[in-house]
Amino acid sequence: MSLTPEGRALESHVAEVWAKLEERATAGLSAEECARFVAAARAIEAAIEPDAAIDGCRPDAPLTDHPWLKGSTAVSAALPTHSERLASPTPPALPEYRSALVTGGSRGIGAAIATRLAADGIRVALTYNASRTAADRVVEEITEAGGHALALHADSADADQIRAAADATGREYGKIDILVNNAGIGMGGPIEEMPIEHFDRTMAVNVRGPFAAAQAVLPHMPDHGRIINIGSVFADRTPFGTLSAYVTSKAAVAGLTRALARDLGGRGITVNNIQPGPISTDLTSADSHVRDVMTEATALRRFGTPEEIAGLVAYLAGPEASYITGATITADGGYAV
Template sequence: MKPETTAARLANKVALVTGGSRGIGEAIAIRLAAEGASVAITYTSAKEKAEAVVKSIEAAGGRALAIKADSGDAAEVKNAVDETVRALGALDILVNNAGVAIMAPLDEFKLEDFDRTFAVNVRGVFVASQEASRHMKEGGRIIIIGSTNADRMPFPGGSVYAMSKAAVAGLTKGLARDLGPRGITVTNVQPGPVNTDMNPETGPFAESLKKLMAIDRYGKGEEIAAFVAFLASAEAAYITGSSLTIDGGFGA
């Protein structure tokens, strides 16, 4: 179903969405394209899913590109940014969506999983933002997909994930100061439980999570995407350095 959009408010813009082959990232890529942006997405292993997203955007009349890049590998992240600029001609919008969620009790958490979490969720975000900022002009947008768990972690085993998302909330504030003089905004979107293949609304944790929310349901990827599209638009030019929660009252 084609989303309802504000007609072409992202026309002539170029966006890069990391981790855009599925879930929230897929929804964001499709929404930005529907609003007029040319969109590049990265994927780690789901080549067929990434190509399907590209075909869906192209079938609707948009321009899209899929780039294989592991967000935990700095060289691959930098290459994805550079390839976006080479193929699509510019970079106006970066959506740092790629992430991992490894959960385990403290005494069982592996150090390699700690390192992987921070390589993708924090270092990858920093590297992509640093590289993208080299290409952005006034009006550029850097949007990070964080998590409401940065503010509330109501179950055991999520300490490292929560810490990684709290880290990018702090990074958002610092980057906003660095890039504000250039007219580039930086925002951190903090979703609550969203129905994706990684965290389905029918999954083993779903009912317990719903009991913690003011709205008794999981969010939809399209709802997060609509929020991101607004932040990417000129209408959001005065919003920067903020962590903005969209969680159905999970943190209320």
């Protein structure tokens, strides 16, 4: 068949489209998706009429914007939709570089998490509220070890400050692949005496904070991101009193985890909750009697280390945890058994 000049131009455009499809097909699409792209290219070829006008036919135009294919149900049916791509059974490969926002990364478990993620090659932003010097020290140590880190002031009880920290992280690193909601406080006291403001503050930092942080990172989080909350084994087991506000807040974190997993599963984002048992940090060092009681209550007869929790965070942020979401995982030395 002899082609008009327009037809030849279009034929060469189709060849380019084929090349692009192949390029995309070899860039990690599943066999099923490749087959769909091939079907799309065939639909394009079938739609070609040699003597039709080619005005507006730009090689870089999206396929479905092609003047001859606009509204073509054959093409749009053949191209995989966003949700179909996500529904592929093949787990996604991790991006070349990743970045994380860790709340409350100045001390204790949060500092260990920031340090571990950085050691795994992840660029880390960590927030602090009161401990600027400690936060700077964590950043210094990470940087000296060859990693990337920055410290940002953000009171987790203040949604505006959290949003500013998320935006600063997004600007600095281009995206936020991982959010670790670690910042937490433990205001205890007998129910008869506890000021209601302590309850409000506990809920604001421990529950409202993670909710606000999830909202704030989402515009910066690519599909298949990870959100990891740090709850507490006290959500499941409450062996002594004075913990009503704290226990309530950590039970809420477990619920929030399940709900967010449902909300964000369509984007391939996983949301999980780690419930540490007694871990040796400033939060647990104050009362030696409580320490003794808690040590005795663990099956392993010891407190855990912040690094043991950080290891679990690294796992949930890593490639092997791609099918875990909405889960609460306890790391408590057998405290809850």
